[in-house]
Amino acid sequence: MRKLLSLLAITLLLYSSIITAQTQKDIVAAIEKEGNGNSQLEQLAFELMDLNGPRLVGTPEMKTAHDWAINTYKKWGISAENQQWGTWKGWQRGITHVDMVSPRVASLHATQLAWNPSTHKKGVTASLITLPSFSDSLAFVKWLPNVKGKIVMVSMLQPTGRPDENWEEYATKVSFEKMKTERDSLEKIWRQNISNTGYTSRNINAAFEKAGAVGIAQSRWSEGFGANKIFSAGTEKIPAVDISLEDYGMLYRMVEHGVDPQIKIVAESKDLGKVPTFNTIATIPGTEFPDEYVILSAHFDSWDGATGATDNGTGTITMLEAARILKKVYPNPKRTILIGHWGSEEQGLNGSSSFVQDHPEIVAGVQAVFNQDNGTGRVVNLSGQGFLHAYDYLGRWLEAVPETYKNEIETTFPGSPGRGGSDYASFVAAGAPAFSLSSLSWDYWNYTWHTNLDTYDKIVFDDVRNNAILTAILTYMACEDPEKTSREKAVLGKDSRTGEQATWPDPRSPKRNGGQE
Structure with a gap:
């Protein structure tokens, strides 16, 4: 009888494993199908960049973008809200016209x-x-x-x-x-x-x-x-x-x-005084581990010489699209999926560092943060950010990703902790496993990063589609993982500048009353 019971238990375990494998394969396939066959990226980019325009912190355009994001999530059945983290100098761009009038x-x-x-x-x-x-x-x-x-x-x-x-x-x-x-x-x-x-x-x-x-x-x-x-x-x-x-x-x-030579400068603008600043936070509640979080992260603000298409419109629409796909294909995740659209990244990660400071309970429950912020290219680099066992869980999650979306990704484990390049660094400094989905250049630094040319036409939608599907699959795998991710930190090497032992970055103090000094 004992042998029979043991055989039955093994059979049930194998059957359960087969069902899980089939479910995982089916969901990954469904994510891929939805991302390729029903992509909303072009429409999202049009609405965010062309219609709304640049998203300089403190401007009316930034606030209307936050409201647009909430309404977009609402259409998809995803709960979202604007969370105020501070205030900023309110300002609205007007007409600029500069002419040489002599000689x-x-x-x-x-x-x-x-x-x-x-x-x-x-x-x-x-x-x-x-x-x-x-x-x-x-x-x-x-x-x-x-x-x-x-x-x-x-x-x-x-x-x-x-x-x-x-x-x-x-x-x-x-x-x-x-x-x-x-x-x-x-x-x-x-x-x-x-x-x-x-x-x-x-x-x-x-x-x-x-x-x-x-x-x-x-x-x-x-x-x-x-x-x-x-x-x-x-x-x-x-x-x-x-x-x-x-x-x-x-x-x-x-x-x-x-x-x-003489020139004439007409540069009209409006000083709007002190205005509130926000993060837009969207949530798909978890069913089994509601107090554990997989965070999709991208800063929402931009400089305003153009419309902020690749910095960071592309990261923003990547996370929006990944959330849309997941809500349709995987509506009841085991862990809570939180999407963070951070304000005032450009002035020093203020939105994300405020969130980390204000929500220690969420930071404590982070399973993983996936952040995208360096242009329109497909993801090609993934670092463990100094977390000693990042290879174990990131490796498991990447195994489920079809080759099409990961065959160019180079990984570095355990890597070194990010110290301020983008919003994932706010979470890393607090000890939460946060990772940058680092992209191909497409001449980002020279032609679009903070420039007057950072517009819709610079977006390479095939690459952004790749990133949205990749992000959705990684998020699904992180939600399904039976294990909580390890936060054990690697021993860091010597600082190349000082020659001294490198230390883990300290959490930064956000500027909550900006541009008004």
Whole structure:
């Protein structure tokens, strides 16, 4: 009888394993079918980027994007809410128009920087002034009165407007090396000259404003055709604009040749005072382990020189689409699936670090965090983030992923903990297993990261589809895993900069009252 009972138990166990394997295979196949056959990515991208626009923290567009996300989840039967974590300087971009009015008339390619103080509708018209060489801060202070009534040009004149790959393809080797040597020398001299003033590129605009300048003109070239980085103004009352490399170079050369060009800046905006800031949190409740969480993570905010398509619209729609697929195919997960759309990542991971600080009970229950934030490319790198046993569970989950979606992924175990590159670092610092789904470049750094070119047309939807399906399968596997993930940390090696033993990163303190100091 005992032998019969043992045989029956073994048979039942084998049968249960077969059923589980079939279920897993079926669900993975259903995820793949839904992701490829009924993808909503193009529609989501259109609504988020083209209709809503950029999502600068503190702007009305950021708030309407949060509300759009809630309504989108509601259509799919997923509960979502906006959770306030702080306040920020409220601001709304208006019309920018910059023209050269002397020695000839030309409309320039330019835009006001984020949180720029508004000009009058008639704008500001003035001559331009470039920075001479300064031996030290005393020389700078002595020269500073010269900026009164002028628009100060605060960026270096670039020796070429062609990206390196263009030079590499067409120039002689000697010519290419000559250009790079010249540019490196000019950049070194420029950095030293700024340092000699006693200021940095981050705070020198305030010194010009205090000295009576009527405007700031910069050109933060991104080393790609037509691409400039668009950040913040750094002034309280006078306009600060970014001008394309081509137009900025023309103006700079005119000043250096004694022509005295004049430009007119119209940069309208609205100061909206202090406004609340949010994370949008969506939830698919768990059935067996409701207090354990698999978190789909992507920052929601962007800079506003363009519409934030690849930073981080693509990460955002990846997590939205993965959640939609899972709700349809796997509506009753064993663990709670939480989708976090974080605010103010661009100013220092403020939204995610606030969430970690405010919800220790969720952080304690994290099974895994999957974060995507570096462009439109398919996922090609996955690091264990310094968790000693990450290979065990990530390896199990990856086994279920069809080769099509993982055959280019390189893994690094146990890896090193992220220290601030994106929102997964907020969770890693708190000891929660959080992983970056790191993507192919697609010239991200030069052409779309924080630039005026980060728009819908740069999205490669085949790659984003790949990432949404991959994320959904990993989430399913993490929810189904019978074991809770280990948080044991690897012994870190020596810090390459200091030579000392590296330590685990500390949780950062979020800025909850930003842009209003």
